[in-house]
Amino acid sequence: MARSEVKVLGTWASQFAMRPRIALNLKSVNYEFIEEKKLLEDKSQLLLQSNPVYKKVPVFFHGDNKPICESLIIVQYIDETWSSGPSILPTDPYERAVSRFWAAYLDNTWYPAVQSLGIPQGEEAKKAAMALVEEGVALMEEAFGKCSKGKAFFGGDEIGYLDIAFGSYLGWLRVAEKFNGKKLMDEAKTPTLVNWAESFCSHAAVKDFMPDTDKLAEYANIVIAKIIALGVAPETL
Numbered sequence: 001m002a003r004s005e006v007k008v009l010g011t012w013a014s015q016f017a018m019r020p021r022i023a024l025n026l027k028s029v030n031y032e033f034i035e036e037k038k039l040l041e042d043k044s045q046l047l048l049q050s051n052p053v054y055k056k057v058p059v060f061f062h063g064d065n066k067p068i069c070e071s072l073i074i075v076q077y078i079d080e081t082w083s084s085g086p087s088i089l090p091t092d093p094y095e096r097a098v099s100r101f102w103a104a105y106l107d108n109t110w111y112p113a114v115q116s117l118g119i120p121q122g123e124e125a126k127k128a129a130m131a132l133v134e135e136g137v138a139l140m141e142e143a144f145g146k147c148s149k150g151k152a153f154f155g156g157d158e159i160g161y162l163d164i165a166f167g168s169y170l171g172w173l174r175v176a177e178k179f180n181g182k183k184l185m186d187e188a189k190t191p192t193l194v195n196w197a198e199s200f201c202s203h204a205a206v207k208d209f210m211p212d213t214d215k216l217a218e219y220a221n222i223v224i225a226k227i228i229a230l231g232v233a234p235e236t237l
């Protein structure tokens with residue numbers, strides 16, 4: 001592979017695979033997208049060889065066949081490699097640390113609760129997950145006020161690291177809303193986030209990857225059935 005070749009291995013439905021694709025669009029970098037067709041039942045050799053530790057998408061390739069795994073690590077690599085384009089991480093070290101803090105909170109604490117809303121579970125567990133999801137959305141509304149400083153995105157005038165980290169979950173959040181018949185990000189409680197979500201989803205660097213909610217819900221039902229049948233962890237969603 002030539003040094004300049006850029007490839008992303010992912011799936012259309014993967015919120016994590018969306019992250020490097022948005023970052024590449026923001027930096028105006030051309031790349032090839034390789035769809036991992038049977039992620040749950042029959043992983044490709046390319047995936048197994050390039051991400052032997054987690055066996056998950058996305059995997060990023062930038063020439064020389066050297067794979068990079070983990071979506072947010074890939075986004076940071078893209079930001080550092082194509083540094084002449086708009087900066088994705090804030091340039092201020094404190095703001096950078098704050099963005100990383102919230103991104104880690106979303107990945108490690110908030111999103112697992114969103115995922116669990118699609119999996120059959122007891123009433124008490126469901127209530128607790130719902131409360132965590134709503135609390136997280138309220139926290140992000142507050143964080144938005146501080147990070148955006150009155151502009152359209154967490155990153156200011158342009159989409160940044162935290163926009164990518166949070167925005168990539170919007171499709172699955174909508175699926176959770178659909179499955180539970182309840183708005184989890186609503187106009188009355190988090191008005192600025194609702195506006196932000198609209199701006200994010202319609203942004204030129206994002207709109208082609210934001211999945212249709214019904215199509216994603218249909219896919220979620222297939223995945224959930226497989227997860228239950230195979231007895232694998234819900235984090236595969």
Ligand SMILES: N[C@@H](CCC(=O)N[C@@H](CS)C(=O)NCC(=O)O)C(=O)O
Nearest residue numbers: 014015016056057058070071236237
């Ligand atoms: N922390 C990882 C999560 C990646 C992830 O969970 N990917 C899912 C698809 S959305 C996957 O590959 N699942 C397959 C599996 O768990 O076997 C990242 O940010 O890249």
